[in-house]
Amino acid sequence: MVPMDHGITIGPVTGLANITQSTAAAADGGADAVIMHKGIVKECYARYPRDLGLIVHLSASTNLSVDPDHKIIITRPLEAMRLGADAVSVHVNVGSEKESEMLKDLGEVSRACEGLGLPLLAMMYPRGKNIHNQYDPDLIAHACRAGAEMGADIIKTNYTGEQDTFREVVKGCPVPIIIAGGMKTSSDKELLDKIKGAIDSGASGVAVGRNVFMHETPAIMVRRIRGVVHEGLTPEEAIKQYQ
Template identity: 45%
Template sequence: MQIGKAIRLERIFNRNTMRTIIVPMDHGVTVGPIAGLEKMRDTVTNLVAGGANAGLVHKGQVKLGHRMQGHDFGCIVHLSGGTCLSPYPNVKRLVTTVEEAIRLGADGVSVHVNLGDETEGQMLTDLGRVSASAEEWGMPLLAMIYARGPKVRNEFDADVVAHCARVGSELGADVVKVNYTGDAESFARVVECAGVPVVIAGGAKLDSTRDFLDMVRTSLDAGGSGLSVGRNVFQHRDPTRLVEVLNRIVHENASVDEAIQGYSDIL
């Protein structure tokens, strides 16, 4: 691995555990300033205070500051965009470049691909081109790969998720972000087939914080490398304390019961 890429990855992954807590905050382009993202500077401050490893944002939000309060907070610049107002909401197109992300001081870049969409070919082409550019510059690449299209019956099916993860790694991603399959046994196969670190998405806001923590714990038990979760973190009533609990699970390898000791009020 290039030394530049290795250095940047250590700003995203804990160098001792080789796991990560990433909080995506790119939702403003897709669905607008939803709850938890109205005041981005406050959101970032709360996440940094809790000890999140990295945040994922669009280029215009980098200026809000990703290293605050004396803590390192990795910055991943999202290169893909598309809105829910479009007649084709699953289409994601490149809205910036690896080179611009470098100028912004990014530690990594990310690309979103929806397999099964009618424009899948263009999104895969974009991923391949970004991968080549990221490799040239020593920039870590996170690929968010989901199955969303007319032929997709269940985007959480283990075979479908394994296919998503494999597409990301085959096309050069250093880390892939996919849906959690629902149990450790099936997700272990996803991780094994990927061949690169796999982090789980959070999906829609869950009703139960305990269910969310259990999902994170079982994904780690299956060999996952952490999480890249937005709404289930920044929309929590106390994001800072939730991230503190996630640190216990992800980086201290605590069980959920151990992790919530002294934090039962967040459930």
């Protein structure tokens, strides 16, 4: 899936200034789904075929805030469903100053989704003043388990960087985990190696934003990611096959 919910947080950055074009590239590349906020859904999603899944993101904050780690709920599950959402997502920064408020919000959203039959993706990240390493396997495992305990159907989180430690994260979480693509990498192979490692250690998929929409050819990058995730290609094979 391709997250495109960055506009609220960091503004119209490269690759997202023309959100319609970015969505088209994700669809053309064969992305399973996109993640976006309600206003963008109204502007550009409706024109794409229904085989491009829609996940409406319910949380928001801006990096201009005194506390960017504090995510608040700006959209309700029923509102997202009326927009045609296949699922919704909520962001929780575990370990942040406002963790308790975000967990409360996640619980309320989980309850609403259960009543609507709407799948819930929880973005669970160890992040805050007391978190010195957001890739610490124990912290990631705790964050993932917390999301599952709260009723999420799928968890999005950081990759630990090592297959052995990520396998332990997966073992401790009773629902599927997908990894975040993270910051823009220096090469396609660097990202695909990370994805391959995650998939081989039990991840169910990936959510790659900046490494897709900031790419020179986003549709090709989506195809390469699909090659590794769905077709079992090595990074080298995916790069060679999809030019």
